Amino acid sequence: AQSVTQPDIHITVSEGASLELRCNYSYGATPYLFWYVQSPGQGLQLLLKYFSGDTLVQGIKGFEAEFKRSQSSFNLRKPSVHWSDAAEYFCAVLNAGNNRKLIWGLGTSLAVNP
Amino acid sequence: EAQVTQNPRYLITVTGKKLTVTCSQNMNHEYMSWYRQDPGLGLRQIYYSMNVEVTDKGDVPEGYKVSRKEKRNFPLILESPSPNQTSLYFCASSLSRGSYNSPLHFGNGTRLTVT
Numbered sequence: 001a002q003s004v005t006q007p008d009i010h011i012t013v014s015e016g017a018s019l020e021l022r023c024n025y026s027y028g029a030t031p032y033l034f035w036y037v038q039s040p041g042q043g044l045q046l047l048l049k050y051f052s053g054d055t056l057v058q059g060i061k062g063f064e065a066e067f068k069r070s071q072s073s074f075n076l077r078k079p080s081v082h083w084s085d086a087a088e089y090f091c092a093v094l095n096a097g098n099n100r101k102l103i104w105g106l107g108t109s110l111a112v113n114p
Numbered sequence: 115e116a117q118v119t120q121n122p123r124y125l126i127t128v129t130g131k132k133l134t135v136t137c138s139q140n141m142n143h144e145y146m147s148w149y150r151q152d153p154g155l156g157l158r159q160i161y162y163s164m165n166v167e168v169t170d171k172g173d174v175p176e177g178y179k180v181s182r183k184e185k186r187n188f189p190l191i192l193e194s195p196s197p198n199q200t201s202l203y204f205c206a207s208s209l210s211r212g213s214y215n216s217p218l219h220f221g222n223g224t225r226l227t228v229t
Contacts, residue, residue, distance in 0.1 A: 032214045043118070043204055043220030044157075051214055090157065100212025106156035 002027045004093050006105035013081050014113045021076040021108050023091035032094035033074040034102075035065055039087045047089075050074065061085070086112045116141045120205050120221035127195055128229055135190045135224045137205030145211045146188040147172070147218070148180065150201040157204070163188055164211055195228045202226075 048059025147162040159172030179191040209216035
C-alpha cells in the first residue's frame with residue numbers, strides 16, 4: 001500500500017539557519033509528490049510539486065525539494081529560515097491509479113528560534 | 115479572490131445537538147472534500163464529492179453526512195455530535211480529484227469542540 005513517512009514530528013531551527021524536512025514515500029510507480037504548508041490558524045497551501053523532469057524543484061517562499069528515486073525521498077529544503085516559516089509541513093503522494101487519492105504524511109511541525 | 119470559505123471558524127456544542135459546517139468555493143471546482151486534523155493522526159479524509167450530487171466516503175466517514183446540491187457548496191453535517199468528533203476540520207477543493215495540475219485549495223478550518 002502507498003504510504004508517506006515524515007520521520008520528524010517536531011523540528012526547531014534558529015532564524016537564518018538552513019532547513020531540511022524529510023519525506024519518504026512508498027509507491028510502486030513514478031510518484032506525483034507534493035509539499036503543503038499550514039501556517040498557524042490557516043488552511044494548507046501548496047509549496048511545490050514534482051512528477052517528472054528536473055529532480056530539484058523550486059517552490060514558493062524560497063523552498064525547494066529534491067526527488068531521489070533511489071532513496072524514495074522527497075526532502076524539502078530552505079537555505080535560510082525566516083521566523084514566518086514556523087508552521088506545519090505536510091508531504092503527500094498522489095495515487096495516480098483509478099482512485100487518484102492523495103496519501104498524506106503526518107506532518108512536521110517547525111519552530112523557529114529568533 | 116479565489117478562495118474556500120468555511121463557517122464557523124470556531125464552534126462549541128454539546129453532545130447530540132445537530133450542527134452543520136458550511137463550505138463554499140468560488141473557483142467552479144468540481145471536486146470538494148472534507149478532512150479532519152488531529153494531533154498525531156495528520157489529515158484524514160471524511161467525505162468527498164466528485165461533482166454535484168456525487169459524494170463518497172473517505173477514510174473516516176462514521177458520524178458525518180454531506181450533501182452537494184450545488185457546485186459551490188459542500189456542507190458537513192453532524193447529526194448527533196460526540197466528544198470524539200472534537201477536531202479541526204478543513205474543507206478543500208480542486209478542479210478534479212487527484213489532479214496534479216490542480217492542487218487542493220483549503221479553507222481556513224473550523225475548530226469544533228463537543229462537550
